Amino acid sequence: MGLLAAATVVLLVCIACLLSFATWRGRSGKGKMPPGPAPLPMLGNVLQVKPKNLAKTLQKLSEEYGPVFTVHMGSDPVVVLHGHDVVKEALIDRADEFAARGHMPIGDRANNGLGIIFSNNEEWLQVRRFALSTLRSFGMGKRTVEERIQEETGYLLEEINKTKGTPFDPTFMLSCAVSNVICSIVFGQRYDYKDKKFLALMNNMNNIFEMINSLWGQEKEHPNSNFHMKNLITTTFDLFTAGTETTSTTIRYGLLLLLKYPKIQEKVQEEIDQVVGRSRRPCVADRTQMPYTDAVVHEIQRFIALIPLSLPHTVTKDTCFREYVIPKGTTIFPVLSSVLHDSKEFPNPNEFNPGHFLNENGTFRKSEFFMPFSAGKRVCPGEGLARMEIFLFMATILQNFTLKPVIDPQELNITPTLSGTGNVPPVYQLCALPR
Structure with a gap:
């Protein structure tokens, strides 16, 4: 009986695989979904x-299936856009069609479709416009924000000075500095x-970033408004998370590369x-006179490709793209790392080289x-x-400081500890010696 049951299970699995393969073959190809490996x-x-x-x-x-292909995450198909041309075509040239945010489990659970990052449609447009206009009124893009950053650099220098040249992990120091600007x-x-409480917030945001690798206005007496308190709180938290962890992680990774x-x-x-x-x-005005430093900052961001897949997009209707049709609601991954690491634009893209952003005469490229x-949008x-x-x-x-590693620079590991949604640098310590 045991052998018969086992044989039955194997037979059912084989039938399921055949049916899945047949369905996959029927859905992919020219005029249909982009090609990709057969799913189980x-x-x-x-x-x-x-x-x-x-x-x-x-x-x-992408080397096997081309720049537009389909993979299945579980039973759900995901269309992958790989390379500068297709990413640009979707996100910039056809921005309206590809602007919708795709589903992401942590965003669905934590934000429930609210805020800026994971919301869609008119709600997203209104909240984004409101956030940008509010931030501008608070000084975004004006000299006052630059002065706030410069003020915070003073406090950061004080904290670094307290280490007195002894080894320290810069993670929370940088998170606090960047978050204080927001x-x-x-x-x-x-x-x-x-x-x-501030450190607890930093710790929570750090954990959230790894898990995914004042905005106040009208209230609920306007029932159709998107500016109710829960949405505004979520939007504010989006700004803190996106405005703290991404920037501080970039700086932290940048310091590791300079070590x-x-x-x-x-x-x-x-x-x-x-x-x-x-x-x-x-x-900020110094940046145009500092092409090498500007190139280093750009190369840090290019090299680490902090959010390699971007956040997921989707299409809100059946969409013809190249020679394929992407069905409504399909998740789309525009792979940003495939653009940042393009070997034709950046020779030896896996090497850290500021020359990628410098002309032969030393000017910024x-x-x-x-x-x-x-x-895009x-x-x-x-x-x-x-x-x-970052600059x-x-x-x-x-x-103010010369940064020294605690081990031989050649032994430093610069490979990210997470390479899914976000590239997080390995934990390290450094010594900051006053100049």
């Missing part, structure tokens, strides 16, 4: 797609780096000394392949603030 029933492409290194897995699949904009005040390549750190410091000197703090903040609303923060915090740290 319920399990999808679990054999081909490795969650711990999703970007590399998808790169290999706090000063939204709440009109900053918080001490040792404040227990790994001390000659690059020295060249940045030489340029800072030449353009800014030691008597004043760096400002712009590239339309630079998409760390995504592109879902581009990060805080891109301007983030770029300002000012890094330039000010290097103006």
Whole structure:
């Protein structure tokens, strides 16, 4: 009986696989869904797609199936866009059709469709516009924000000075510094780096980022309004999470890369000394006079590809794309790392080289392949603030300190600990020696 039961199970599995394969063959091809590996029933492409290194897995699949292909995450199909041309075509050239946010379990559970990051349709448009206009009224894009960042760099320097050249982990110090900029904009005040509630918030945001790898206006007496308190609180939290963890993680990863390549750190410091000197703090206006430092900042963001797959998009109706049809509601992954690591635009893309953003005469070289903040209608609303923060915090740290690793630079590991939704740098310590 046992053998008969086992044989029956095997037979049923085989039939299910055949049916799944037949269904897959019928749905993919020209005029249908993009091609991709055959999925297993319920399990999808679990054999081909490795969650711990999703970007590399998808790169290999793109070599076999082309720049537009389908993988199955469980039973759900996901269309992958791999390479600059298809990502640009979808997110920029056809922005309206691909602007909707796809489902993401943590976003569905935590935000329940509210806020900026995971919302859609008119609600998303209204909340995004309101957030941007409110932030602008608080000084976003104006000199007042630059002054807030410069003020916070002073507190950060004090904290680094307290280490007295001994090894320390910069994670929470950087998170507090970056978050205080948002706090000063939204709440009109900053918080001490040792404040227990503030540190708890930093810890929670750090955990949330790893799990996924003041906005106040009308209230509920306007029942059809999207500006009710729960939505505004969620939107504020979106700003804190997106505006703290992404920027502080980029800076933290950047410092690790400068520990790994001390000659690059020295060249940045030489340029800072030449353009800014030691008597004043760096400002945004210095950036145009500091092409090498600007190139290093861009190369950090390109190299680490912090959010390699972007956040998921979707289409709100059946959409013809290239020679295929993407059904309404299909999740879409525009792979940003495939653009940032394009070997034609950036020779030897897996090497950290500021020369990727420098012309032969040493001037800064712009590239339309630079998409760390995504592109199109879902581009990060805080891109301007983030770029300002990364430049000012890094330039000010290097103006005042020489960073030394606690082990031989050649032994430093710069491979991210997570390579799914987000690239998080490995834990490390550094010594900051006053210059």
